[in-house]
Amino acid sequence: MTEPERDKKYWLEEPKNQNKVFYCLLVLCGLLAIPDVVKLFGVLFQTEGNFELKSLLKFYSIYGALCYVALIFIAKWLRPVLLRKEDYYD
Amino acid sequence: MIEGLNPGTILILGALLVPLTSGVIRSILLLVLPILALGQLYALGLGVWGQYEFLGLSIEVTRIDKLSRIFGTIFCIASLIGVIYSLHVKDTVQHFAALIYMGSALGAVFAGDLITLFVFWELTAVTSVFLIWASRTERAFKAGIRYLIIQVTSGVTLLAGVILYYQDTGSIAFEYIGLGSLAGGLVLAAFGIKACFPFLHNWMQDAYPEATVTGTVILSAFTTKLAIYALARAFPGTEILIPIGVVMAIFPLIYVVLVNDLRRVLAYSLNSQLGFMVIGVGIGTELALNGTAAHAFIHILYKSLLFMCMGAVLYRTGTVKTSELGGLFRSMPVTMVFCLIGAMSIAGLPLTGGFVSKAMIMSAAKDYGIVVIWLVLLFARAGVMDHAGIKVPYFTFFGQDKGIRVKEAPFNMLLAMGIAAFLCIFTGVYPAFLFSLVPFEPTYDAYTAGHMLTSVQILLFAVLGFVLLMRYKIYPLEQPATILDFDWIYRRGLKSLTLAIGRLILVVWGWILGVANGALGAIINVTARTHGDGKLMARTASSGRSIALIVAILGVVVVFFYR
Known part of the structure; x- marks a missing residue:
């Protein structure tokens, strides 16, 4: 490992560009969600039959984001229970 | 080609030459052996060789069918990649142990009977521990001992199961066993230990991060996938495997979020991926078993790719702790690219191998008709994004710059990573290659618009979740710690x-x-009071006294008892 030297600034290091990446992701997600949104209208405004919760499971985008956030929150919640010092077993 | 020689024995016999060689000759020997084994495998074709009668048992040393061939093929490829990755290592013990370990795993896959399987099964345990001990630290030594105890327990359990199975059925053929008897239970437990079933899993997360840089890469490919092969052979369609697989797929993901050591993160993620395969075996349909075999194939590629990337980082920087890494894309850009390819493949993005094999297992789960399994697999797919897609590449190569400036990984490491990365993409772009290897006739198309859209949706929205959590500082901070497990x-x-x-x-x-x-x-x-010096029982008396006493006693007897 050498001492950190003043090397060239990378494109990704600018906070401005990091924001750009974030907005690109938002736009991409928005585009991907279009089929789901259309489907959602279909479910909400269907003229016959009752609204079924099961049909919501077809919305993979919502499911993906929810699963991920749920996972992180479960982990955060379990952390105080499971966390010990690094040399716990030594 | 030698008629009927088990391809695994080529590596084992070749290992015996390793201590006699050094330098370039050893490198050539190491590289040639896996290629020879692969050549032997395909020169033999499908069939059965080496049948002997031994003490009334029918031994079958080499049996190649389509199920064993796909596992054997990927084992040979993984051996080659592992050997290339460790060419710079000048440690005879490691080369020797690694070759015998890889050879015995390969030999076990082609074992046609349970005794041959047992012999190779134990050999993998005994040889692999040297890859852990080769770190030559006290932690590694202790972890190795724990690893060895658990692995040998698996072998002993297998032997007990085999003996009971022979008593029950009079056969030791390594075919469908099922859970009908105690014998089946013991064999399943033995396989379960190596396949990291819940509560039997900790040997992996304990030992793999302690092995050497190259050792972990080699270890990650063989032991657990050998167990998956054994399960697919002996327990297809055993329904208890489905809930076991479900727990395996989800539970480790929580640890992935919390653990700091990135090789341990990868070990937990390996455990989760094994869950997919165990579910596939439990479902047991042709599509599910095809998916399991294909997933094992792809999984070995991307998992060893990720382990190789982390190994390279460890080799150069001396650490793989999330809390100490960051911003490495400046120093190791090529490794970063390979790591991203591995990450995309484990996440199952379209055009990577992981997409095809995961889609097969998920479709089989959908056909099986229990919605919960399907949802769990979807959850695992979103969760996989955390460690694979995000934690490993992001915290290592991007994230906060920790000022670490090192050289790019050595050429042989990059070459090994490159081969694995190429195969990850190749199997995704050209799945026909994968389908030509699977055990049953493939009737499946992964690349439907629906599949692609839904998987990209799930993955990208998981990324969105991560980005939002990071942006609003909700994502748990990485810190050095030990996370308790079983x-x-x-x-x-x-x-x-x-x-x-x-x-x-x-x-x-x-x-x-x-x-x-x-x-x-x-x-x-x-005793001292009665028999002590000068005490009652220790006194001496004159003979006159004694005679007088005897006469007195006789007198009494005569007077009172004589009639």
Whole structure:
């Protein structure tokens, strides 16, 4: 490992560009969600039959984001229970 | 090609030459052996060789069918990649142990009977531990001992199961066994230990991160996938495997979020991926078994790719702790690209191998008709994004710059990573290659618009979740720590219990000794009082007195008893 030297600034290091990446992701997600949104209208405004919760499971985008956030929150919640010092077993 | 020679024995016999060579000749030997084994595998074709009668048991040393061939093929490829990755290592023990380990895993895959399987099964355990001990640290030594105990337990359990199975059926053929008897239960338990079933899994997360840089890469490919192969052979369609697989797929993901050591993160993620395969075996349809075999194939590629990337980082920087890494894309850009390819493949993005194999298992789960399994697999797919897609590449190569400036990984490491990365993409772009290897006739198309859209949706929205959590500082901060898992039971719980029992035994033993001492002392005292010097029983008397006493006694007898 050498001492950190003043090397060239990378494109990704600018906070401005990091924001750009974030907005690109938002736009991409928005585009991907279009089929789901259309489907959602279909479910909400269907003229016959009752609204079924099961049909919501077809919305993979919502499911993906929810699963991920749920996972992180479960982990955060379990952390105080499971966390010990690094040399716990030594 | 030697007629009927088990391809695994080529690596094992070749290993015996390793101590006699050095330098370039050893490198050539190491590289040639996996290629020879692969050549032998395909030169033989499908069939059965080496049948012997031994003590009334029918041994079948080499059996190649489509199920064993796909596992054998990927084992040969993984051996080659592992050998290339470790070419710079100048440690005879590691080369020797690694070759025998890889050879015995390969040999076990082609074993046609349970005794041959057992021999190779134990050989993988005994040889692989040297890859852990080769780190030559105390931590590694202790982890290796724990690893060895658990692995040998698996072997002994297998042997017990095989003996009972032979008693029940009179056969030792390695075919469908099923869970019908105690024998089946024992064999399943033995396989389950190596396949990291819940509560039997900790040996992996314990030992793999302690092995050498190259050792972990080699270890990650063989032991667990050998167990998956054995399950697919002996327990297809065993329904208990489905809930087991479900727990395996989800539970490790929580640990992935919390654990700091990135090789341990990858070990947990490996465990989760094994869950997919165990579910596939449990479903047991042709599509599910095809998916399991294909997933094992792809999984070995991307998992060893990720382990290789982390190994390269460890090799150059001396650490793979999330809390110490960051911003490495400046120093190791090529490794970063390979890591991203591995990450995309484990996440199952379209055009990577992971997409095809995961889609097969998920479709099989959907056809099976239990919605929960399907949802769990979807959850695992979103969750996989955390460690694979995000934690490993992001915290290592991007994230906060920790000022680490190192050289790019050595050429042989990059070459090995490149081969694995190429195959990850190749199998995704050209799945026909994968389909030509799977055990049953493939009738599946992964690349439907629906599949692609839904998987990209799930993955990208998981990324969105991560980005939002990071942006609003909700994502848990990485910090050096030990995260408790089930191994606490035997590393702390059982240890304390044993120590307490030991102390109790010491106290009881001390008490027994005290009591015995007291009793002995009392006896000695009493004896001393009666038989001691000058005491009653120790006095001497003259013969005259004695005769007088005897005459007196005789007199009494005569007077009172003579009639």
